[in-house]
Amino acid sequence: MSSDVLVRVERVSKKFCRTLKRSLWYGVKDTAADMLGGRSSDQLRTDEFWAVDNVSLELARGECLGLIGRNGAGKTTLLKMLNGLIKPDTGRIELAGRVGALISLGAGFNPILTGRENIYVNGSVLGLTKKEIDSKFSDIVEFAEVGDFIDTPVQSYSAGMHVRLGFAVATAIKPDVLLLDEVLAVGDVAFRAKCYERLAQIRNSAAFVLVSHDTDQIARVCSKVLVLERGTALYLGDVGEGIRTYQELARQHMSMAPHEHTAGGTVASIVSCDDTIADGGALNVSLSVKINEGVEVADVRVVLWGDDGLAALDSYTRTQGSSFGLQPGCNVLKLVVGPLRLKRGSYAISIAVLDRANNRHLYWGDRIRTVDVDGATAGAVSYTPPLVCTSISSGNDHIPPASLASSTCE
Amino acid sequence: MIEPNTGPRSVKSLVTVYTPESPLRQPRQFVRELISDLWGSRELAWRLFVRDLRAQYRASLLGYVWVFLPPLVASLPFVYLKSAGVISIGDTPIPYAAYAMVGAIIWQTFVDALNSPLRSVNAARAMLTRINFPREAILLSGLMQVGFTFVVRLALVIGVFAAFALKPAATSPLFVIGMISIALTGFMIGLVLTPLGVLYGDVQHSLPIASTFLMLITPVLYPVPSSGLGAMVASLNPLTPLITTTRDWLTAGAAVQHIAFLVVSGVTVTLLILAWVLYRLALPHLVARLGN
Numbered sequence: 001m002s003s004d005v006l007v008r009v010e011r012v013s014k015k016f017c018r019t020l021k022r023s024l025w026y027g028v029k030d031t032a033a034d035m036l037g038g039r040s041s042d043q044l045r046t047d048e049f050w051a052v053d054n055v056s057l058e059l060a061r062g063e064c065l066g067l068i069g070r071n072g073a074g075k076t077t078l079l080k081m082l083n084g085l086i087k088p089d090t091g092r093i094e095l096a097g098r099v100g101a102l103i104s105l106g107a108g109f110n111p112i113l114t115g116r117e118n119i120y121v122n123g124s125v126l127g128l129t130k131k132e133i134d135s136k137f138s139d140i141v142e143f144a145e146v147g148d149f150i151d152t153p154v155q156s157y158s159a160g161m162h163v164r165l166g167f168a169v170a171t172a173i174k175p176d177v178l179l180l181d182e183v184l185a186v187g188d189v190a191f192r193a194k195c196y197e198r199l200a201q202i203r204n205s206a207a208f209v210l211v212s213h214d215t216d217q218i219a220r221v222c223s224k225v226l227v228l229e230r231g232t233a234l235y236l237g238d239v240g241e242g243i244r245t246y247q248e249l250a251r252q253h254m255s256m257a258p259h260e261h262t263a264g265g266t267v268a269s270i271v272s273c274d275d276t277i278a279d280g281g282a283l284n285v286s287l288s289v290k291i292n293e294g295v296e297v298a299d300v301r302v303v304l305w306g307d308d309g310l311a312a313l314d315s316y317t318r319t320q321g322s323s324f325g326l327q328p329g330c331n332v333l334k335l336v337v338g339p340l341r342l343k344r345g346s347y348a349i350s351i352a353v354l355d356r357a358n359n360r361h362l363y364w365g366d367r368i369r370t371v372d373v374d375g376a377t378a379g380a381v382s383y384t385p386p387l388v389c390t391s392i393s394s395g396n397d398h399i400p401p402a403s404l405a406s407s408t409c410e
Numbered sequence: 411m412i413e414p415n416t417g418p419r420s421v422k423s424l425v426t427v428y429t430p431e432s433p434l435r436q437p438r439q440f441v442r443e444l445i446s447d448l449w450g451s452r453e454l455a456w457r458l459f460v461r462d463l464r465a466q467y468r469a470s471l472l473g474y475v476w477v478f479l480p481p482l483v484a485s486l487p488f489v490y491l492k493s494a495g496v497i498s499i500g501d502t503p504i505p506y507a508a509y510a511m512v513g514a515i516i517w518q519t520f521v522d523a524l525n526s527p528l529r530s531v532n533a534a535r536a537m538l539t540r541i542n543f544p545r546e547a548i549l550l551s552g553l554m555q556v557g558f559t560f561v562v563r564l565a566l567v568i569g570v571f572a573a574f575a576l577k578p579a580a581t582s583p584l585f586v587i588g589m590i591s592i593a594l595t596g597f598m599i600g601l602v603l604t605p606l607g608v609l610y611g612d613v614q615h616s617l618p619i620a621s622t623f624l625m626l627i628t629p630v631l632y633p634v635p636s637s638g639l640g641a642m643v644a645s646l647n648p649l650t651p652l653i654t655t656t657r658d659w660l661t662a663g664a665a666v667q668h669i670a671f672l673v674v675s676g677v678t679v680t681l682l683i684l685a686w687v688l689y690r691l692a693l694p695h696l697v698a699r700l701g702n
Binding site for chain 1: 427428433434435453464465469538543605687688698699
């Protein structure tokens with residue numbers, strides 16, 4: 001193993017079984033095979049499937065791999081193999097240095113014991129000696145923000161406190177390889193920010209593997225991405241490209257069925273709606289709303305959804321300081337949203353008509369129409385301006401101070 | 411806290427490799443890991459033991475009463491049946507009530523040890539499927555619990571001896587060695603059954619039934635029968651020399667069988683090592699089958 005590669009995964013596979021009875025029996029057989037010095041077969045038996053199929057990757061110190069994929073794609077299974085909790089059925093895994101894993105926070109916590117007692121137990125489970133825990137104890141308590149609750153049984157902790165304490169203990173080890181399984185998804189925003197900061201501290205000295213469904217998080221932390229789908233590596237490499245691959249995958253499996261709801265005897269229908277918009281053009285929708293009682297102050301809200309399932313824009317008369325009234329009987333609303341600067345693609349339209357007095361939906365049409373936008377080809381959901389960068393060599397080895405960079409470069 | 415490691419350092423000695431091959435193919439490395447993990451799990455085992463003990467007694471009203479009840483409940487009916495003349499039991503070196511009580515305490519330690527490994531592994535499922543730690547720790551912690559319970563029960567033995575104004579025999583220090591051998595035998599059988607027991611509930615269901623049956627056919631609450639079917643069963647039962655020898659070391663009885671005791675103990679230790687190997691090899695497969 002070269003000195004900088006900390007994780008090497010070569011053609012690793014793992015099979016699981018669909019039926020419990022067979023699964024348990026295969027467990028007995030595999031154990032017996034190990035006991036006799038053989039190896040489990042690398043062929044699928046009845047009811048088996050590849051949970052992880054022929055995955056290879058390498059990770060060096062300072063790199064962070066984002067592991068993304070839909071539920072059941074094999075992310076946790078791969079992580080568990082990396083952590084040595086389960087054995088691969090084919091291939092080989094090599095890890096250099098101390099391995100830390102946050103597959104679940106607080107797995108060793110006993111609810112009846114106090115936070116203090118649990119810190120020592122959980123710390124030992126993670127491989128820390130009593131001395132090491134002693135020296136880190138106050139840091140752990142401070143980081144976890146449990147304060148006076150440290151001598152209270154863990155069962156009366158809030159979910160957030162439980163998670164904070166778990167993360168604080170688990171990151172007290174100094175790993176060379178750190179495996180993180182969606183643990184950063186919990187906790188409030190402030191605590192998550194703290195977690196990022198802590199991860200950034202060890203960024204240069206360790207290799208990370210981060211499992212997450214949060215693409216923003218992946219984009220923020222990772223230097224490369226592995227997209228898993230049904231156990232196989234669909235994409236390995238650039239973060240942006242990997243996230244796009246994942247979003248495309250997610251979109252294919254997303255339910256995009258339109259829904260319409262009305263309240264208080266409202267009858268509403270779309271009279272007309274643009275189906276294409278030029279770059280910089282506006283979306284025109286005409287909507288008829290028939291109501292029994294008049295509404296003094298009404299609002300309308302239009303949301304366009306990109307093909308990754310995220311809102312591309314959300315435009316609302318109330319936040320823009322305008323409104324209109326509705327008469328009893330039939331009203332025709334003419335909506336104009338624009339000018340639009342969106343990435344080229346197809347967008348789903350959601351429209352809501354609301355009674356401001358009681359925040360009631362008179363009409364709510366979710367993804368009722370789609371519109372094709374002829375916009376820019378680059379960017380994520382919304383239009384992204386082109387970015388141009390040219391490299392200028394200064395001819396010497398000195399890195400100019402940041403604030404003077406433009407004036408000292410020759 | 412996470413502290414930055416100071417630059418790249420030599421990690422050559424710390425390379426971990428996972429392959430599908432059986433670890434037995436590299437016997438030297440396997441044995442080295444076996445020993446280093448056992449050694450490395452002492453502190454964790456102690457911590458888990460203390461954790462379980464604290465939690466157990468903190469969430470209990472009667473506390474130690476639960477330690478004393480099982481041997482009392484097992485032996486008192488026999489004392490009653492004998493005194494009522496329903497059953498007849500041969501001569502015992504000390505009054506029967508004390509004899510039965512000591513037997514029941516010895517037996518209960520065997521049963522505790524028998525149940526210990528499977529109970530520990532089942533209780534640690536969440537940890538085993540999520541954290542990589544020396545797997546020996548939960549076994550050791552279970553053994554410590556068996557030992558602790560026995561030490562507490564010794565108070566009962568002392569109480570019984572005092573109540574009957576008995577003096578322990580000169581050989582009574584050997585009693586402790588006997589108890590260790592009995593506990594390890596129970597533990598070994600329990601450990602052999604553990605991989606199967608983690609996968610299938612049948613093992614856990616059958617253990618209490620099997621141990622009650624075993625107690626009745628083993629000379630626990632009665633001395634070794636001198637003739638007939640009872641004598642034959644007792645002579646074939648490997649637990650007989652362990653139980654009777656251990657008890658008679660304490661009570662100065664005549665049923666001490668040194669050779670048989672040593673043979674059974676030797677077999678126990680050999681099988682215990684094999685059971686340990688089985689446990690280590692089985693765990694990754696068990697974790698895979700247990701899921702989350």
